[in-house]
Amino acid sequence: MLKYRNISFIGAGSMAEAMISGLINKAGISPERITAANHSNVERRSELINKYDIQAVSFNELSLKNTDVIILAVKPKQAEEVLQQLKPNLQDHHHVILSVLAGISTPFIEEIIGKHLPVIRVMPNTSSMIGESITGISAGKFVKNEDLDLAQELSKAIGKVKIISEKQMDVFTGIAGSGPAYFYYLLEHMEDVAVENGLDREMARDIAAQTLYGASKMVMESDDSPAELRKKVTSPNGTTAAGLDALDENGGGKAIEAAVENAAERSKTLRKEFEKVPVL
Template sequence: MKKIAFIGAGAMAESLVKGILTAEQLPAEAIWLTNHANDERLEEMHHAYGVSVTRNQTDLLIDADVILLSMKPKDAEAAMAYLKESNLKPDQIIVSMLAGIPTSFLEEHLPEGQPVVRVMPNTSATILEAATAIAAGVHAGNREMQVVHELFHTVGAVVQVKEEDMDGVTAISGSGPAYLYYLMEALEEAGKQVGLEESVGKQLLIQTFIGAAKMLEQSELTPAQLRANITSAGGTTAAGISVLEEQGVKAAIQACVQAAAARSKEMGQAYTK
């Protein structure tokens, strides 16, 4: 890959820029950005990272191996019109980070045969620890998927999924950090209630989540098995778990994910015939 072009210069685009530069995949000048109207933001990105910024459509897109759609979903149709008049080459890969918008919608508004790949990273990309799912459009083959995999691997872990699974991906990893922060928020407040100083509680909370995640990553045991291993009959953990069961916390979390997946599907229906 010799050049990448971003249409949209928000937080996720910035995260990917940082990842690409950290991994030394491209020199800064080979990363090009534009946005709808915010010149100040483009200048900020140029000064912070040395990337190329432009309002010239030809300069942005010419010889770009990957064109990444990182604007807000509401601007998708305008972006499609912008691209359709741009004389795209058949081997230029369109990568969409537009939440809820299927590849079929993009393909309908692009030249016939244009490869499109849909991606769903999460906000942990800002610290290069994202969980990203990628899904191929009709015309995206192994080459295109390998390019996109390598690109998003610069900001974390990448998994390839079928596009019909993207609503579930959105509900689990896309929205998942918010659920975990919600749980952290509750635990932090509970720590204060049992007398822990805020700084102490926060430190313990952070390391507890890090340690639990690493245990799951490095062990062959399931979450249920790991939980059982520290839940002694009649012990403190068992006392806490019993309250969670009585309050229906597991069912609430499952309903939370189902609601997010349903909303993702609903958003996507606006872009399907």
């Protein structure tokens, strides 16, 4: 189904590029079926054309006549302005809108466009560039089963998918949307301390990244919970226990919880800043 759809990205930033890369390189979508549009950054459009062989145009040049799927990938503060500009060209029974806008709800989008169009929130992360995203999907009130199937098919092209409710999207954003940055931050510090203790930086990076990858794979392939896996590799008075003690003493667990909660709260704040429609 997806390979026969024409897809237009409204916005040409890092998230749009991650999804474009995943759709082309992992799902085999023809680049000629993908268009990216931004307001005035000609250099960015040229970069995407040269890198992915897609179409890239200014927002004013974008035609939605041959577009089936519209992916909103602008900054949340631009949401209302962009939706108002798109509104005259949106057609019932033709367009499906997918939104990757953090903190912007489907009711808000539905009210702005004023049409009975299917609107689906899709929250991937930047791992979609290598086909390893975890994407949350929540459906608006005009979404039919075939629309949800389309959103899932598109999202599966860039990784795994979870269907969640609108009210769960903030915490999902705090974990999955922002989560890669938490792990990169962790790897940064593991790499730095390894270098300080005599390891080559590239080697240290490989060691830390493979360790994280292996641990993640264990969680995904084991029936044990993360807590149970942690206990299995922690011998009393051993090196792992010493490391975990240091994490506890320095508030490691609470820091992780706070990171997720802060990101989720920021998602809620964005909605309050840019919306007038409450989440149902």
